[in-house]
Amino acid sequence: MRKFLSYTVVLLSASILFNACKHDIITVNGNVSLEPVVVVNPPATTAPAGGIPAVSDTVCFNTDVLPLYVSYCGSSGCHNDASHREGVITTDYGHLMNGIRAKNASGSKYYTIIGNGMPPRSSPQMTATHIALIKKWIDQGALNTQCTNVCDTNSFTYANSIQTIISTNCGGCHGTKPGSANIYLGDYASAKTYITANTSTFLNAINYVSTIAVSKRMPPSAKLVDCKIIQIQKWIQKGYPQ
Numbered sequence: 422m423r424k425f426l427s428y429t430v431v432l433l434s435a436s437i438l439f440n441a442c443k444h445d446i447i448t449v450n451g452n453v454s455l456e457p458v459v460v461v462n463p464p465a466t467t468a469p470a471g472g473i474p475a476v477s478d479t480v481c482f483n484t485d486v487l488p489l490y491v492s493y494c495g496s497s498g499c500h501n502d503a504s505h506r507e508g509v510i511t512t513d514y515g516h517l518m519n520g521i522r523a524k525n526a527s528g529s530k531y532y533t534i535i536g537n538g539m540p541p542r543s544s545p546q547m548t549a550t551h552i553a554l555i556k557k558w559i560d561q562g563a564l565n566t567q568c569t570n571v572c573d574t575n576s577f578t579y580a581n582s583i584q585t586i587i588s589t590n591c592g593g594c595h596g597t598k599p600g601s602a603n604i605y606l607g608d609y610a611s612a613k614t615y616i617t618a619n620t621s622t623f624l625n626a627i628n629y630v631s632t633i634a635v636s637k638r639m640p641p642s643a644k645l646v647d648c649k650i651i652q653i654q655k656w657i658q659k660g661y662p663q
């Protein structure tokens with residue numbers, strides 16, 4: 422029964438993916454569909470074994486790819502909507518697809534330039550893991566995949582979860598010293614020290630509480646998905662396990 426259920430989830434998700442690719446309604450650069458592709462994404466550990474491609478292997482645009490482009494390229498003064506240096510905007514799917522070609526990473530300007538001039542040398546740089554993830558997303562078709570159930574809230578150590586959440590979502594602005602607003606979160610000790618001294622400021626910022634200024638809600642582009650906020654909160658409550 423459990424097996425049958427997981428196959429059903431896989432088939433359903435596959436058909437959602439498939440159908441969403443079929444009707445390309447809104448387009449930007451010629452033939453790119455802007456339609457969100459909803460991925461009901463079970464955590465990788467629950468993917469069925471044997472033969473069937475795991476849906477959970479899908480790279481999520483909303484939680485994996487966009488935060489990298491926002492954090493490392495889209496800060497204010499650079500490639501966000503207001504600044505759009507050289508006409509480049511990397512803070513939403515439609516604009517980002519102006520420089521991405523599905524299944525053709527080497528032909529994708531906004532991919533090949535990473536580490537070759539952009540981000541500028543003085544700014545935080547994406548890691549090899551970040552770049553590989555973007556490539557995988559392009560290889561999978563560069564779809565506007567929107568995932569909701571993307572993490573396991575029982576996993577909240579720094580090494581297993583928190584480091585990745587921070588480097589993906591905050592690293593472009595708070596990943597090298599001194600960091601935006603003089604907040605540096607680029608390694609375990611620094612993140613722990615900052616959060617210990619500023620716990621409520623930090624929690625209000627990631628929870629987008631309505632009582633704080635919009636400019637202080639973090640990350641600025643969009644709130645983290647709930648399960649990532651829960652992981653961070655547990656990490657803090659349990660005393661910052663490594």
Ligand code: HEC
Pocket residue numbers: 491492495496497587590591592593594595601602604622623626627633636637639640641
């Ligand atoms: C695009 C750049 C950018 C990204 C990405 C970003 N920040 Fe920030 N952060 C800023 C700037 C700029 C400020 C100062 C905002 C202000 O004072 O109005 C700031 C301020 C903060 C503050 C202080 C808020 C306050 O009330 O004083 C915290 C805490 C913070 N960031 C945490 C984070 C965390 C955690 C992430 C990732 C989940 C993140 N930031 C992602 C640019 C960024």
